[in-house]
Amino acid sequence: MFRGTHTLKRSFAVLVACLVALAGSSRSTWAHAILLHASPAPNATVPGPELKVELKFNSRIDAKRSRVTIVMPDKTAKVLASEDSGSPDTLAARGQGFAPGEYRLKWQVLSSDGHITRGEHPFTVK
Numbered sequence: 001m002f003r004g005t006h007t008l009k010r011s012f013a014v015l016v017a018c019l020v021a022l023a024g025s026s027r028s029t030w031a032h033a034i035l036l037h038a039s040p041a042p043n044a045t046v047p048g049p050e051l052k053v054e055l056k057f058n059s060r061i062d063a064k065r066s067r068v069t070i071v072m073p074d075k076t077a078k079v080l081a082s083e084d085s086g087s088p089d090t091l092a093a094r095g096q097g098f099a100p101g102e103y104r105l106k107w108q109v110l111s112s113d114g115h116i117t118r119g120e121h122p123f124t125v126k
Contacts, residue, residue, distance in 0.1 A: 033111035
């Protein structure tokens with residue numbers, strides 16, 4: 001009986017040590033930029049021909065090394081010029097000449113932890 005208790009205590013100590021090590025090593029992954037709000041929103045219908053994009057994240061991003069791309073109805077891609085959002089956690093861009101149709105917003109940001117986060121979603125211009 002004593003031997004089983006000792007083995008159980010040692011197993012528990014190893015488990016706790018592994019959890020502490022895992023928490024410490026994955027700390028940087030918790031800082032990845034996660035999209036909190038997008039304009040246009042996923043599946044939204046927006047007026048054209050001018051398009052303003054605003055993407056808000058849960059952490060600071062490097063807007064100069066990030067980008068917004070619009071996939072046009074004919075499947076060609078158009079990179080939008082970024083602009084100052086006034087907030088370190090927001091990526092803003094603007095473009096012209098968007099006719100009615102189905103589009104796809106694609107974004108790529110460099111987060112403050114040095115990792116790249118990407119995403120995309122559809123929207124419609126009426």
